[in-house]
Amino acid sequence: MSEQLLFAAEVTLNGLMAGVLYALVALGFVLIFKASGIFNYAQGVMALFAAMTLVGVQQGQIPFSHLINAIFGTEIHHFPWHVPSIIAIIAAAGVMVGFAWIVERYILKHLVGQPDIILFMATIGLAYFMEGFGDLMWGSELKTLDVGLPQGLNETVLDATDKLFGYGFFLDNLDIVATLIAALLVAALTIFSQYSKQGRALRAVADDHSAALSVGISLRFIWVLVWSIAGFVALVAGIMWGAKSGVQFSLSLIALKALPVLMLGGFTSIPGAIIGGLIIGVGEQLFEFAIGPLIGGATQNWFAYVLALIFLVFRPQGLFGEKIIERV
Amino acid sequence: MFYREAGDFKTSYKDDNQTFPIRLDRAGYWVALAVAFLIIPFFVNDYWVNAVFAPFFIYAIAALGLNILTGYAGQVSLGTGGFMAVGAYACYKLMVAFPEVSIVFHVLIAGGITAVVGVAFGLPSLRIKGFYLAVATLASQFFLVWLFNKVPWFYNYSASGQINAPERSVLGVIVTGPNTDAWAKYLICLVFLVGLAWVARNLTRGMMGRKWMGIRDMDIAAEIIGVNPLMAKMTAFAASSFFVGVAGALFFSVYLGAAEAGESFGITKSFLILFMIIIGGLGSIFGSFAGAAFMVLMPVLLKNVLVGMMGWPTDLAAHLEFMIVGGLIVFFLIVEPHGLAQLWRLTKDKLRLWPFPH
Amino acid sequence: MSLDMNADSYVTADGRTIGPVVMDLKNITLRFGGVVAIKDISFDIREGEIRAIIGPNGAGKSSMLNVISGFYKPQEGEVWFRGTKRPPMKPFQVARQGLARTFQNIALFDGMTVLDNIMTGRLNHMTANMFQQAIWKGKAEKEELANREVCEKVIDFLEIQHIRKTPVGRLPYGLKKRVELARALAAEPSLLLLDEPMAGMNVEEKEDMSRFILDMNDEFGTTIALIEHDMGVVMDLSDRVVVMDYGKKIGDGTPEEVRNNQDVIDAYLGVAHD
Numbered sequence: 001m002s003e004q005l006l007f008a009a010e011v012t013l014n015g016l017m018a019g020v021l022y023a024l025v026a027l028g029f030v031l032i033f034k035a036s037g038i039f040n041y042a043q044g045v046m047a048l049f050a051a052m053t054l055v056g057v058q059q060g061q062i063p064f065s066h067l068i069n070a071i072f073g074t075e076i077h078h079f080p081w082h083v084p085s086i087i088a089i090i091a092a093a094g095v096m097v098g099f100a101w102i103v104e105r106y107i108l109k110h111l112v113g114q115p116d117i118i119l120f121m122a123t124i125g126l127a128y129f130m131e132g133f134g135d136l137m138w139g140s141e142l143k144t145l146d147v148g149l150p151q152g153l154n155e156t157v158l159d160a161t162d163k164l165f166g167y168g169f170f171l172d173n174l175d176i177v178a179t180l181i182a183a184l185l186v187a188a189l190t191i192f193s194q195y196s197k198q199g200r201a202l203r204a205v206a207d208d209h210s211a212a213l214s215v216g217i218s219l220r221f222i223w224v225l226v227w228s229i230a231g232f233v234a235l236v237a238g239i240m241w242g243a244k245s246g247v248q249f250s251l252s253l254i255a256l257k258a259l260p261v262l263m264l265g266g267f268t269s270i271p272g273a274i275i276g277g278l279i280i281g282v283g284e285q286l287f288e289f290a291i292g293p294l295i296g297g298a299t300q301n302w303f304a305y306v307l308a309l310i311f312l313v314f315r316p317q318g319l320f321g322e323k324i325i326e327r328v
Numbered sequence: 329m330f331y332r333e334a335g336d337f338k339t340s341y342k343d344d345n346q347t348f349p350i351r352l353d354r355a356g357y358w359v360a361l362a363v364a365f366l367i368i369p370f371f372v373n374d375y376w377v378n379a380v381f382a383p384f385f386i387y388a389i390a391a392l393g394l395n396i397l398t399g400y401a402g403q404v405s406l407g408t409g410g411f412m413a414v415g416a417y418a419c420y421k422l423m424v425a426f427p428e429v430s431i432v433f434h435v436l437i438a439g440g441i442t443a444v445v446g447v448a449f450g451l452p453s454l455r456i457k458g459f460y461l462a463v464a465t466l467a468s469q470f471f472l473v474w475l476f477n478k479v480p481w482f483y484n485y486s487a488s489g490q491i492n493a494p495e496r497s498v499l500g501v502i503v504t505g506p507n508t509d510a511w512a513k514y515l516i517c518l519v520f521l522v523g524l525a526w527v528a529r530n531l532t533r534g535m536m537g538r539k540w541m542g543i544r545d546m547d548i549a550a551e552i553i554g555v556n557p558l559m560a561k562m563t564a565f566a567a568s569s570f571f572v573g574v575a576g577a578l579f580f581s582v583y584l585g586a587a588e589a590g591e592s593f594g595i596t597k598s599f600l601i602l603f604m605i606i607i608g609g610l611g612s613i614f615g616s617f618a619g620a621a622f623m624v625l626m627p628v629l630l631k632n633v634l635v636g637m638m639g640w641p642t643d644l645a646a647h648l649e650f651m652i653v654g655g656l657i658v659f660f661l662i663v664e665p666h667g668l669a670q671l672w673r674l675t676k677d678k679l680r681l682w683p684f685p686h
Numbered sequence: 687m688s689l690d691m692n693a694d695s696y697v698t699a700d701g702r703t704i705g706p707v708v709m710d711l712k713n714i715t716l717r718f719g720g721v722v723a724i725k726d727i728s729f730d731i732r733e734g735e736i737r738a739i740i741g742p743n744g745a746g747k748s749s750m751l752n753v754i755s756g757f758y759k760p761q762e763g764e765v766w767f768r769g770t771k772r773p774p775m776k777p778f779q780v781a782r783q784g785l786a787r788t789f790q791n792i793a794l795f796d797g798m799t800v801l802d803n804i805m806t807g808r809l810n811h812m813t814a815n816m817f818q819q820a821i822w823k824g825k826a827e828k829e830e831l832a833n834r835e836v837c838e839k840v841i842d843f844l845e846i847q848h849i850r851k852t853p854v855g856r857l858p859y860g861l862k863k864r865v866e867l868a869r870a871l872a873a874e875p876s877l878l879l880l881d882e883p884m885a886g887m888n889v890e891e892k893e894d895m896s897r898f899i900l901d902m903n904d905e906f907g908t909t910i911a912l913i914e915h916d917m918g919v920v921m922d923l924s925d926r927v928v929v930m931d932y933g934k935k936i937g938d939g940t941p942e943e944v945r946n947n948q949d950v951i952d953a954y955l956g957v958a959h960d
Binding site for chain 1: 404452455456457458459460462463464466467470471473474477478479595599602603606640641643644647648649650651652653654655656657658661662665
């Protein structure tokens, strides 16, 4: 095989792995959209907030220390302890559940029955609020996240491919682990929604709110549940991305990467989110590899969107979205 | 008691159709215009123009534009920042290429160019609806900003990648560049705002506005009673983009003086304008003004209080500002989804009957 | 009745002139995937008459109306309007030919006032372009005022003056139905399609609505095609009736003829299978 082709194959593999992470974020969107019809723009900030909380707890940061210092002129920063990763993860998950409850109690409950666009705006407001709140609570500086995931190059793959093709593939250990975890999470979610009682209730709510209410499903419980799951998905995504490139504001921008994935896959489809994520992950890497140098590079900023846009013109409901039937 | 409509009879449909049907409103409108044109210009200084008036006027134009598209025609757009960038870069290229032509024309033509670009990016709206469209408009946002960053022709190959507004004047008064007087900056923005607000009102009060609202409220029914959806949506995109383009041109040439696409016209700008029309009121001209004023004034106020009076570090104040903006948006949506304009209407309705509400 | 219905025009018992055929539907077949909604149906609508389409639920009546108004494209058959075959058209183009309609589940623009809703009915009569509207003074304003007068006439006719400036979303059901009728009437259509104009109304409201329909037909000479379930109303109002069942036409003629048609009686009362 020629050098170029092998290189392209490597790019594709890396794209696939990035795609899995996009899919993971998109999954959070799909879950909430299916269950409550809300397009949750705050999903990215939720990932950031979850990752920040995780790091903060792990390192024993004092919440709001900057604020306290500014007001009282003190100089406090950390508790004198470090918390083991696993406990920190559980604590962060707990915070996300609490967050889900607060969102339901103080926002969603009051917005039932409003047009979709209003709910969407509310989540943008929520995103702003959380961003400010997270920065105020944990500080806005770049943090490193280390929960013991393997880092660095995967030697096995490098050696194996080198022997096979005479060209070693550079794959990141972290990417491989992330792919595995994401796959596990997706499988677990699918099983949950297909076979558990809550999962069935969730699908009923997704289909028709009032019908679900009338057979005795508690809408509020389902919403808290689904926002908690979305919070947990955000935490996983936050850990992956945080471990890769640090925890800071830019992490919340992965939400913007997930949006074209949603358009491509359809807002209501879990398999759509996954396949959409893979297509976009691979597509943008290959496009940047093949066309990028000719037109100035950094095409990842928009390629996914333009691809999704063109695709939607031909299939407005996305790959797996429900077909929109118009009637009068 | 004083604010009433009793005795204010309409004897023709023309009277009934006017913008301010109540006499006191009409008087208030003329007084506000007189104060804005004849009194404030003599007292404004650089701080007030740069911190309050210029951004308020320019954002109000952009908010009017987005409100036409989103509030009246029902097409949610997250690409406002990108279209402002088109206006800004078009204006820059025109200013440099035709220095002898008045800047007023440059700004208007820049609006026209933005309208064309807006229509091009609006075409998918025929097939794509709702959230899919909202997300699709992000494509224009990211693509346009990337384009202006990557193609050096747009910034005339300047080393910094920035565009800088050369000095231009209107009727002998300098309005762009570092030597501009505060009052000149103030007035040129005000003139554009008042003119465009009048146009926006005209477009939305007549059949054009009704077609847009028809598409917004029930697109299939609108098509069956005779609205051509292609024309209605494209005119909405064109009109909206024109406003946004003019706002972008003014933002760059008069207000900033120098701009870089990613920094000045990024996605945060799109959200900012969107917040303005949500908080102000979707589908309301007054709401565009109110929302723009609110979003411009609130950070200034917060900064003055937190940094100026309480001595907080600026970054903490910025975080708190984010929280407050976000919190307020959620609060507004819960309390009054129709925004400040609706609150204003309700207050006026109460006032009409006051002090004898029964 | 001893009327020659094949003649170009004839005069009814109550003295109205029924003109030549305006709309002629020839062998219409409409399928949704494998489901046949309308099967080879032909009938015509004459100028100045009130034509009713009746049939049990799911008979394909609304689909028929949607074919006429251009929202559904039939797989087979031809639609002839005023003597020419209608080429494939978008619904808004059909509306421009002078068709107006109301909807089974009210399709008003909830965010607009009653007056604005009715004014939308005039949109095919207003030609000011975007720039003229932006300037307002001149053509746009003149046009607006002239058409406002037409709308005010319709408002007077349907007795909804008091709610002129009320947002439609706040109105009760019965009034919404009336506003929708006003919007359709404001278009001064040459053919008006009413999809269950009396659905969900009480007896009084039905009487009002019947009166409006008759008056419309009488005063403005509007040709009306309507779908209705209430047999009494249909028999009283209409000049001719088409009966549909399972997508097929099972009867067509004056109310008398239809009432005595065995197929129709079977469809409505059921047949004993023995």
